């Protein structure tokens with residue numbers, strides 16, 4: 001029972017992990033890129049391990065229902081998210097998650113679809129190809145995937161004028177909804193870069209949920225427009241920094257300390 005005046009969020013029984021992936025690639029990249037990707041075989045092991053452990057992947061629509069108090073989530077819920085919409089998602093993620101019956105969400109920089117993540121060039125990285133609209137429509141038609149908003153051009157939103165923030169948040173939502181004929185009401189802030197004013201503009205633009213890069217699991221008390229996630233990066237099977245790759249994954253899912261505590 002909730003106290004009078006408190007939001008009714010009976011649907012969240014225990015903290016819910018949202019995993020954050022970027023690219024899922026077939027071949028290893030130089031160490032400087034470890035935050036950009038996991039290997040396809042590493043990813044396949046992780047997904048099968050979640051399945052064996054009894055996890056059920058749920059959608060943001062289900063999470064919204066739970067957060068807003070309408071219906072509870074299944075036991076051991078988890079959300080799978082892929083930022084930026086890398087081209088390799090189509091071959092290395094989609095078929096496997098369809099086979100496992102795990103729904104997932106891809107956050108698209110709507111103005112960059114069919115090009116590359118060229119926003120990393122100024123940081124000294126090589127760009128990586130992104131999905132095109134044809135790929136996106138094919139995957140959507142096959143099912144199990146939801147494409148949601150990651151702005152138009154992948155800017156640091158807190159550095160933009162309020163008018164530019166409105167355009168990045170509003171026009172990306174409209175472009176996705178018109179092209180895909182579905183609701184785009186989940187937002188991923190590029191770089192996790194958000195402040196109160198950006199969050200308010202996200203609300204005004206019509207987003208119901210938004211995710212950051214802050215480390216943590218979703219709790220009933222969380223602001224729906226500032227949900228934390230758990231980042232998964234490439235870790236070799238044995239690494240001096242991260243230890244055994246498989247254990248590092250479970251540490252991220254189960255034991256990684258909530259940065260907000």
Ligand SMILES: [Zn+2]
Nearest residue numbers: 083084190191
């Ligand atoms: Zn991004």
